[in-house]
Amino acid sequence: MAKKKSITASDLIGFYMDYVLMHNHKPKSVYAFAKDNNFEEQKFYEFFGSSDALEQSIFKVFFDNTVKALDKSGDYHSFDARNKLLSFYYTFFENLTANRSYVVHALHEHKNGMQSLKVLSHLKKSFANYIEQLGIKTIDLKQEQLDKIQNRGLKESAWFQLLVTIKFWLDDTSPSFEKTDIFIEKSVRASFDLIDVSPLKSIVDFGKFLFKEKMHMN
Known part of the structure; x- marks a missing residue:
């Protein structure tokens, strides 16, 4: 042949x-x-230097497909940073769900240590750039070096939040992964409230949800 x-x-x-x-x-x-x-x-x-390089590119493809879908939405561009990030999460996890069998296989053995997982390295870089472009408002520290540290911390905390959400989604057995949708809504809202030094109501609400889910899983 x-x-x-x-x-x-x-x-x-x-x-x-x-x-x-x-x-x-x-x-x-x-x-x-x-x-x-x-x-x-x-x-x-001609495209990849190794099998590992191809494997790392897969999660970036999920990211790229998410951003392309969002760019086609007229409403998305009018959203504030919080709602843009919510839209990203919902669309990104739709992409993961469409490829769940592969994602579970690729991550299941490492789901308790995904922070250093090489397979997510390209995704991490792209996601960090996305967070930076959102223009999330933070405290003006009026000192360039401190602002850089704060922005780096913002990107790292956003990445950690994404990893925690992936872990929750991997363990989620609810119909249509509806509990993951709730997790996304509450965690993103709580994280923005924390950045804005707003009232802690949504953070407490998120904490109650996590406690309830932890008790249920145990």
Whole structure:
């Protein structure tokens, strides 16, 4: 059978996800992966330097698809930072849900230590840039170095919040993952209230929700 001549990065990602789900493990080598999908090995290296690089790009694709969908929405561009982030979360988790079998396989063994997970490294960089572009209002410390530290802390805390939400979604067994939607709404609202030094009502409400869910899971 003739080898496939026209191969795109999207094709390779699709082949890779299918391979992992069908075999329940990563390809043993790029050569074996290429042979299994009937294309020349060199075609792979036109897009990715290794299987790890391809794997890391998958979660960035989920991010990119989310941003593209939001950009097409006229309403999104009129939202404030809080509602833009809420829209991002809902759309991003729709993308994860559409690929849940792969995401669970990729993250399940590491769900208690995702902070340092290499497979999410490209996603982390893209998400940090997204948070920076949201223009979230913080306290004006009137000192450049302190402002840089505050902005770095904002991006790290936003990343941690995303990881915690992914962990909650991985464990969520509710219909249509409706509890994850509640988690998103309450956690994003609470985080913005904390930044704005606003009344703690929403933070307490979020704490009660977490306590209730923890008791239920135990």
